[in-house]
Amino acid sequence: MRIENIEDGFMEIIENGVIEKVVCKYDGICTVYFYDKPPKELNVGCSSYNSQYGIPVSVDGSKLFVGSWEKGLGGKEKGLLAYDIASGSLLWRLAEGKIRSIFVYSNYLIVLKAGASIMKLNIDSGVVLEQIKSSAIEHLFDLGFPYALVDAIAGKLSVVDVEEMLIVRKYGSQIVNPSNCLSVLIQDAALHGEALTIYGVEDYPDKNYQLSGPQKFERVIDKNFNAL
Numbered sequence: 001m002r003i004e005n006i007e008d009g010f011m012e013i014i015e016n017g018v019i020e021k022v023v024c025k026y027d028g029i030c031t032v033y034f035y036d037k038p039p040k041e042l043n044v045g046c047s048s049y050n051s052q053y054g055i056p057v058s059v060d061g062s063k064l065f066v067g068s069w070e071k072g073l074g075g076k077e078k079g080l081l082a083y084d085i086a087s088g089s090l091l092w093r094l095a096e097g098k099i100r101s102i103f104v105y106s107n108y109l110i111v112l113k114a115g116a117s118i119m120k121l122n123i124d125s126g127v128v129l130e131q132i133k134s135s136a137i138e139h140l141f142d143l144g145f146p147y148a149l150v151d152a153i154a155g156k157l158s159v160v161d162v163e164e165m166l167i168v169r170k171y172g173s174q175i176v177n178p179s180n181c182l183s184v185l186i187q188d189a190a191l192h193g194e195a196l197t198i199y200g201v202e203d204y205p206d207k208n209y210q211l212s213g214p215q216k217f218e219r220v221i222d223k224n225f226n227a228l
Contacts, residue, residue: 018061019085030055032064032085042088044081056104058123063091065109067099080111082126092126101140103148103162110148110162112140118150120165130165141189143196149189157186157221159196175221179205183214196222 009025017035024030028045044055044066057064066081079095080102094111096119101112108129109121117133118140136152143149146163153160157176159169177184182204189198198221201214 014057019057022055022057022064024055030064030066032057040085040088042083042085044083054102056102057085058104059106062086063123065102065104067102067111069098080109080121080126082123091124094121094126094128100138103140103142105145105162110140112137114138118148118160118162118165120162132160132165132167139186141186143189143191147191149196149198151186157198159225169222169225171221176219177202178219180207181205182207182209191225194224194226195220196225 006023009023013021020033020035022030022032024044028043030042030044032040032042034040042064044064045068055064055066062085064083064085066083068079068081079093079097080099081093082091083089084091096113097116098114099111100114103110104123108123111119111121113119115135115137117131118137119131120129121127122129132153134150134153136155137150139151141149143159146161147168148160148162150158150160153167153170156170156172158167158171160166161168176186176198179202181202184200184202186198186200188200189196191197197218199218200216202217203212203214205211
């Protein structure tokens, strides 16, 4: 999956064998393009927020999921909305505030509600099955099933097993921020073999305001991640 900006919206390349891509305009229309049949338009009221985090579809290509921070068309509440692609109808709505990340698995979703929690939802009903709460959560990064990296649970960068909804790793500030920077923003994370690596931007090392200017970093924070 990848996201590409277009003139008045964005395009998400799906390539899952059923759906080729989803093109969303800021007027609230998302068009689903299939490999073997005509495209389907859905009126979802998506906003520019979705161009940053994407609009994923279910593994079987039957559902499309929209997370929004704003009220959509017809005064729909912000939150998470699931649409049936074949009919274009709304299947369910979870009015849960600022939905930032949506990870899709075969029978459930993992969803980040910014500043609140990570939620595991039933993919067919939207019912919250389990959740891990933290008021500091802002970002969630996929590390490959079943793991995801969360920027702040009880003040720690943490790895969550999304299948079991358990915290399996925690990393302190000395590991994440060894230069004692005043500002550290993690923008991505990945597993390379045994090594868990984070990528981002940091500023003011040793909290020295004389050494300003954001610097990109790439940092291995766990050399033996697969020892879980």
